[in-house]
Amino acid sequence: xxxxxxxxxxxxxxxxxxxxxxxxxxxxxxxxxxxxxxxxxxxxxxxxxxxxxxxxxxxxxxxxxxxxxxxxxxxxxxxxxxxxxxxxxxxxxxxxxxxxxxxxxxxxxxxxxxxxxxxxxxxxxxxxxxxxxxxxxxxxxxxxxxxxxxxxxxxxxxxxxxxxxxxxxxxxxxxxxxxxxxxxxxxxxxxxxxxxxxxxxxxxxxxxxxxxxxxxxxxxxxxxxxxxxxxxxxxxxxxxxxxxxxxxxxxxxxxxxxxxxxxxxxxxxxxxxxxxxxxxxxxx
Numbered sequence: 001x002x003x004x005x006x007x008x009x010x011x012x013x014x015x016x017x018x019x020x021x022x023x024x025x026x027x028x029x030x031x032x033x034x035x036x037x038x039x040x041x042x043x044x045x046x047x048x049x050x051x052x053x054x055x056x057x058x059x060x061x062x063x064x065x066x067x068x069x070x071x072x073x074x075x076x077x078x079x080x081x082x083x084x085x086x087x088x089x090x091x092x093x094x095x096x097x098x099x100x101x102x103x104x105x106x107x108x109x110x111x112x113x114x115x116x117x118x119x120x121x122x123x124x125x126x127x128x129x130x131x132x133x134x135x136x137x138x139x140x141x142x143x144x145x146x147x148x149x150x151x152x153x154x155x156x157x158x159x160x161x162x163x164x165x166x167x168x169x170x171x172x173x174x175x176x177x178x179x180x181x182x183x184x185x186x187x188x189x190x191x192x193x194x195x196x197x198x199x200x201x202x203x204x205x206x207x208x209x210x211x212x213x214x215x216x217x218x219x220x221x222x223x224x225x226x227x228x229x230x231x232x233x234x235x236x237x238x239x240x241x242x243x244x245x246x247x248x249x250x251x252x253x254x255x256x257x258x259x260x261x262x263x264x265x266x267x268x269x270x271x272x273x274x275x276x277x278x279x280x281x282x283x284x
Contacts, residue, residue: 005041005051006193013037013051016193027052039191039202040067040149059098061151062211064191064204068149071101075154075163078129079112087155089265092125094210095153097222103144105130107159109137119259124225132159132166141167146198153210167197212272216240219266219273225258226266242270 003017015022026037027050037043037054044053060067072095076088088104095102103126106117110131120127126144130137144150152160192203214222220240221227226249233239234246241249241263252258 001047002042002044002055004193005037005039005043007190008037008039009190013043013045015043015045015051022047024049024051026050030054036065038065038067039193040069042068059100061098066151066191066202066204069098069100069151069202070148070199071103071144071150073103073105073144073150073152073154075105075107075152075158075160077107077155077158078114078116079108081155081157083114083116084155085116085261086265086268089262090212090269091153091210093214093219093222093266093269094212096224097214097218101126103127105141105154105163107131107163110134119261123258123262130163132162135166138163138166142197145196145201148199149193149202150196150199151202151204212269214273216270216273219269223266225252229258240270242267 001017001022003015003022005013006016006021007014011025012023013026015024022045024045024047030037030051035054037051038060040060041057042055043051044055045051057067059069061069072091074088074091074095076091077083083106092102104120106115106127106129108131109115109129110133115129117127117129128137128140130141132138152164154160193200194203195201217238217240221230226241229248229252230236230239230241232248233241233244235244239247239249241247249258249263253260253263
C-alpha cells in the first residue's frame with residue numbers, strides 16, 4: 001500500500017491512507033541502504049508489517065526532518081521584536097531554494113503604523129498583515145491551508161504560537177489547539193502531521209533553526225524573481241548580481257522593480273554563502 005508518513009515514535013511509523021492510520025516498522029533493507037524515512041514522506045508499506053519504500057521527495061528540511069512541504073508560513077513581527085528585513089529575506093532564500101512556497105505573515109499590526117506589506121506583494125509574494133486582537137485579520141487565513149501541507153516558521157518572539165492558537169480558536173477543538181502548540185499531557189513531543197482547515201499542518205516542536213547552506217550561485221537564483229530575471233544577465237550561468245556588468249538584477253533594482261532594501265540584504269547574504277560554510281537562523 002501507498003500512504004503518507006505522519007508520525008515517527010521509537011522506530012514505529014504511523015502511515016495514513018485516506019482516513020485510516022497504520023503503524024509499521026522499517027524494513028531491514030532501508031537500514032542497510034542508510035535510508036531513513038521522515039515525516040511527510042510518501043511511502044510504500046505492508047499493513048501490520050514493514051515500510052518498504054520511500055518515494056522521491058519534492059523537497060525536505062533538515063531540522064526538523066520533514067519532507068514534501070507545500071508552503072511555509074513565515075511569521076515576522078513588525079514590532080516587539082522590531083521588524084528585520086534581513087531575517088525575513090534570509091528565510092525567503094532558504095525556503096524558495098527548497099522549492100517551498102512562502103507565505104508571509106506580518107504580525108502585531110495593531111501596535112504600529114509601520115507596514116511592509118505592499119513591498120512584498122509588489123514583488124510577487126503572498127503576504128498578510130495580522131493582529132491576534134483582530135479576528136477579521138485572522139479569518140482571512142483560513143483558506144490558505146486547503147489541500148496544502150504547511151509548516152510555520154519565523155523569528156523568535158514574532159508570535160508563531162499565538163498566531164496558530166488564534167487561527168485554531170476559529171473552529172478547532174481545544175485538544176487540537178493544544179496538540180498544535182505541543183501542549184497538553186504529552187511529555188514527549190514529536191514531529192507530527194495533523195489535519196488543519198482542509199489541509200495539513202506539520203506540528204514541529206523541535207523547529208528551532210533553518211540551515212543556511214546555500215552557495216553563492218544557489219543564492220543568486222533562490223528568489224523566484226531573481227531566478228526569472230537572471231536569465232537576462234550577460235553572464236546568465238554564473239552571474240551572482242554583485243560586481244558583474246550587464247546584470248539584469250541590478251537593472252531591476254535601479255528601476256525599483258526589486259527593492260533596494262531587499263537587494264542590500266541579498267548582498268549581505270552573499271557574504272555568508274559559500275560551498276562549505278553553514279550558518280543558521282534561530283527562532284522560537
